[in-house]
Amino acid sequence: MVQGQTLTDWSQLCDALAHGWRAQTVTAATPAPGWITLTIRTRDHLATPILLPTPRPSAAATEVDAVRIGVTEYGTPWVVQVAGRHLLVTGATGAGKGSVVWSILAGIAPAVRAGVVRLWVIDPKGGMEFGAATALFDRFVHATGTPTLELLRAAAGLVQERAGRYRGVTRTHIATTVEPQVVIVIDELASLTAYETDRKMASETIQLLSLILSQGRAVGVTVIAAAQDPSKDVLSMRQLFPTRIGLRLTEATQVDMVLGQGARAAGALCDQIPDSLPGVGYQIEDGTSRPLRARAFHVTDTDILDLADRYPAPAWPMDTPEGGETQS
Structure with missing residues (x-):
């Protein structure tokens, strides 16, 4: 210059x-x-939808550090880290948040079947998004209020219990069938915080989520959250998500709200993604300034049913602190 x-x-x-x-x-x-x-x-190399690859029979069952979820604009695999990383996906209606989340679940499904990963899913829209694949999940709630709070209380308790056992022993969690990686999936973050009419419940939800997000990564408890409304109330915990993905957004000012200050100036043009490209977005990682443009796999209803049939979660003993059951 x-x-x-x-x-x-x-x-x-x-x-x-x-x-x-x-x-x-x-x-x-x-x-x-x-x-x-x-x-x-x-x-644009991402103009055409990318089908979910057929699972490889020899695929490693414990791949949670590098999960392939799509293709970058350079034609290379789009890979995200699930173990030790919280992930936030934000986009307008129809932007393809479901494509990103389902691509992640498809990538870790072999680890779910092997018992190395446990999925705790919160679907506040009545189970419309995740209800077809409950066989994959260790815990599943599809209502806000008490059911969601009970799941988050259990997750916070698990974080504290593991932290107490790991203190002075190890600083890094390794996912095994004895100490599995617990992945909490939240379909619409605003339903639990900004849109919750009971202020007491909303306050406790934010408190529990903040504890899980701030302390969970080191002990094998991670959060994958999707949000449609990038308002201050919804994204007040944005800094606790090291990996952030911005899909199509309606305003230029929302880009920095989602991905961090300076993201749009660095090339994350989320507000310029057309409606015809669902699943296309920009990823920002803490510690990096340059966004990565990529497109998630197109996951169909048939793909979801196949995942649930092919990779059901094993039975989990109810008398252990990490066990759970499907609930409404």
Whole structure:
């Protein structure tokens, strides 16, 4: 860059450069002080839906550190970490939040069948999103209020119980059938917080979630949450999610609310994703400044039924602190 120029100067010119070069988009990033990198996209490799791959018979049953959930714009596998990482997915109606979450569940399904991962699912919309695959889940609630609070209380209790046992023994949880990775999936975060009419319940929910998010990663309890409304009330815990994925959003100002300050200037153009590209979004990881553009697999109803049939969760003893049962 010429002396005196900044990344902001170049970011403000990206739209004009894209029109001048007849490119789809131009984004700017700074790889080192005094240097600028322009990424020019002339055609979209993510324009076509990507089908969920057929499960490989030889697939490792414990792959929770690197779960493939789609394809990046460079044609490489889109991989997310489930163990030790909380993940937040935000997007407008029809943006494809379900595609991202179901792609993750498909990726860890072999570990579920092996007993290395336990899925605790909260579907506050009456079970419409996850009700077809209850065989995958160790715990499943489809109503807000007391059922959801009981699940979150159990999760918080598990976090504290494990922390007490691990203290002075180990700093890293390793998922096994004895100490499985517990993955809590929340379909609509706002239903538990901003939209809960009982303020006492909402307050306890936020308190429990904050404890789980702040202390759960080290002891093998992680959260995957989806949100439609990127308001301050809903995303007050955003900083507790190290991995954040922004799908199509309705306003440019929402991008930084979801992904973090400066994300849009760095190239996360969530507000420019068209309706015709559900499942396309930008991923930001804590400690990185450059967003990754990718598309999740297209998971059909048939795929979901097949997952539930192929990878049912094993029976879990009810007398153990980590056991659970399906509830409404």
